[in-house]
Amino acid sequence: xxSPIEWSSAFLAAGEGIWELAGWxxxxxxxxxxxxxxxxxxxxxxxWLQALSSGCPVSVKDFIGMFLRKINSRVIVDVLVMAHKxxxxxxxxxxxxxxxxxxxxRATVQALVAASRADINLTFERAAAIDLAGRDxxxxxxxxxxxxxxxxxxxxxGKLTIDAVAMNGIQLKCKARVTVRTNIERLVGGATExxxxxxxxxxxxxxxGQSESxxxxxxxxxxxxxxxxxxxxxxxxxxxxxSIDIADMDVGENIGAVLMANQAxxxxxxxxxxxxxxxxxxxxxxxxxxxxxxxxxxxxILAEAEIPMAIAEAFRSGxxxxxxYYNLRNIQADTQMRQSLATGGGxxxxxxxxxx
Numbered sequence: 001x002x003s004p005i006e007w008s009s010a011f012l013a014a015g016e017g018i019w020e021l022a023g024w025x026x027x028x029x030x031x032x033x034x035x036x037x038x039x040x041x042x043x044x045x046x047x048w049l050q051a052l053s054s055g056c057p058v059s060v061k062d063f064i065g066m067f068l069r070k071i072n073s074r075v076i077v078d079v080l081v082m083a084h085k086x087x088x089x090x091x092x093x094x095x096x097x098x099x100x101x102x103x104x105x106r107a108t109v110q111a112l113v114a115a116s117r118a119d120i121n122l123t124f125e126r127a128a129a130i131d132l133a134g135r136d137x138x139x140x141x142x143x144x145x146x147x148x149x150x151x152x153x154x155x156x157x158g159k160l161t162i163d164a165v166a167m168n169g170i171q172l173k174c175k176a177r178v179t180v181r182t183n184i185e186r187l188v189g190g191a192t193e194x195x196x197x198x199x200x201x202x203x204x205x206x207x208x209g210q211s212e213s214x215x216x217x218x219x220x221x222x223x224x225x226x227x228x229x230x231x232x233x234x235x236x237x238x239x240x241x242x243s244i245d246i247a248d249m250d251v252g253e254n255i256g257a258v259l260m261a262n263q264a265x266x267x268x269x270x271x272x273x274x275x276x277x278x279x280x281x282x283x284x285x286x287x288x289x290x291x292x293x294x295x296x297x298x299x300x301i302l303a304e305a306e307i308p309m310a311i312a313e314a315f316r317s318g319x320x321x322x323x324x325y326y327n328l329r330n331i332q333a334d335t336q337m338r339q340s341l342a343t344g345g346g347x348x349x350x351x352x353x354x355x356x
Contacts, residue, residue, distance in 0.1 A: 047077045056084040062092055071099050079109040086113040090124055103131045111137040115184075118145045122184055133188050140182040140238075147181035147242050150193055152200045161250075162201050164208035169256015172214055174221075174249040176200060180239035190238030199237075200244060203228035214251065221246040 044063045051058040058077060066073045076095050083090040090109065098105045108127045115122035120141065130137040152175070153159045161173035178200050183190065207224045211217050217224060225244045234241045314320035 047073055051077050054081040054084060056080055071096055079106055083109050088112050088116050094124055098128050101132055103128060107138045111141045114141045130187050135187060140187055144182040147179050150178045150180060152176040152178050152197045154197055162204050164205040165255045166208055166211045166214040168213045169254055170214035171252030171255045172208055172217060172249060173252045175247045177245050177247045179242040181242055183238055183240045187238045191236055196237055196239055199233040203231050203233055221249055
């Protein structure tokens with residue numbers, strides 16, 4: 001059994017080993033900390049100092065998270081400093097989430113700053129939604145501050161004028177310029193410029209069509225603009241119509257006269273077709289009657305052909321004598337001669353010769 005001195009010596013030796021291991025562990029930890037600090041300072045030192053000096057410090061954890069998520073930390077720090085200096089509170093986590101969603105975080109924050117300067121109520125969530133929807137949020141804010149002008153009709157669609165016809169049938173060709181500004185509240189899900197142009201064109205056509213004469217429209221084009229503007233054409237669109245101005249107006253064709261001429265021509269053709277049909281029916285009826293007459297004449301000829309047969313039968317049966325037959329022929333000849341004299345003809349027929 002070891003003595004107390006031996007036990008104390010063993011404990012002293014074990015303690016020296018533990019302290020030696022602890023020293024090595026501390027040395028390794030110090031080296032790792034030094035390597036981390038060196039890497040951090042080399043990678044994020046300027047950005048960390050920039051954020052710290054700008055009054056919006058970014059923690060080391062955030063830098064490490066951005067590094068692991070492969071997010072450009074310079075962009076995040078730049079927009080964070082810009083928003084902080086402009087007095088627009090923005091959370092760094094929301095900025096990182098917008099970057100991860102493939103959004104344009106710089107344009108979104110710039111739009112927030114511009115909206116704040118223009119006293120427009122725009123939150124980061126709405127701006128991010130507009131940006132992720134594919135709209136240019138910065139251009140939308142600029143258009144809301146500085147309205148833009150849209151040509152109606154659009155030259156890119158190939159049509160240069162809006163053609164409308166007044167009640168008196170005169171065609172008017174006009175061009176309009178529509179001043180619009182962005183409606184931030186309806187930007188997501190709202191209709192685009194094409195819808196505004198189509199509605200304005202429809203309103204101009206309806207307003208001109210309700211005018212009794214084209215002279216009224218030419219005398220006061222502003223009346224048409226007011227009627228179209230008061231129709232609420234910007235409902236459901238991403239824009240708010242500020243004004244509608246008639247830029248140009250020309251007199252076109254007399255559509256009413258052309259339509260009346262076309263209608264008269266159509267009526268004439270219809271009457272001609274009806275007359276032709278009646279003529280065809282009359283010709284067909286005449287041909288039918290002619291055929292019926294020929295048929296009746298054929299029946300008469302057939303009936304007359306039976307007379308000699310009947311006379312011969314009367315001779316055979318003894319009902320008619322020779323003298324009776326000659327008397328019948330004389331009567332026929334006298335009758336035919338009187339008819340010939342009455343009509344002015346002096347020709348003697350075969351029947352009269354036979355009777356003589």
